[in-house]
Amino acid sequence: MLIGIISDSHDHLPRLEAGLERLRKEGAELLIHPGDIIAPFAAKILASWQGPLHVVYGNNDGERRGLKSVLPQIVDGPLLVECKGKRISVDHYPPDDEHPPVDDVDVILFGHTHEVVNEHRNGTLYLNPGENCGWVRGESTVATLDTDSLKAEIIRLEA
Structure with missing residues (x-):
């Protein structure tokens, strides 16, 4: 299965829409967003995912009630997503002592830093798709994750 990943969209609606469209074209069947959507109006675009x-x-998702009304499945991380026999730990924050990932997982997925990370460490894939908004690093990215091979691809969106 191909999973689409989009993080740190920060209310940049055109880039959020472009990221979702690109993930649809890539054939992603499931979508994960590791935080910083920001406002309910942006969450409505995310909720359009089929x-x-x-x-x-x-950490910037301050309007939690509004976000929850649009995305009832939104939770504080870490969240464990199990897909095709693979275990994926999802949190907004990179793993550290304050934000430990779920134990015994195949993938540790996070956002927050706006920096792309796509590397295997001790048999676990660490993946940050970078920022969808493009405001901090100047580049808008999303990612796909193949659950069969546990390989991720970072996709750069056109400005």
């Missing part, structure tokens, strides 16, 4: 959608709050 298929399973997993979302965690980010």
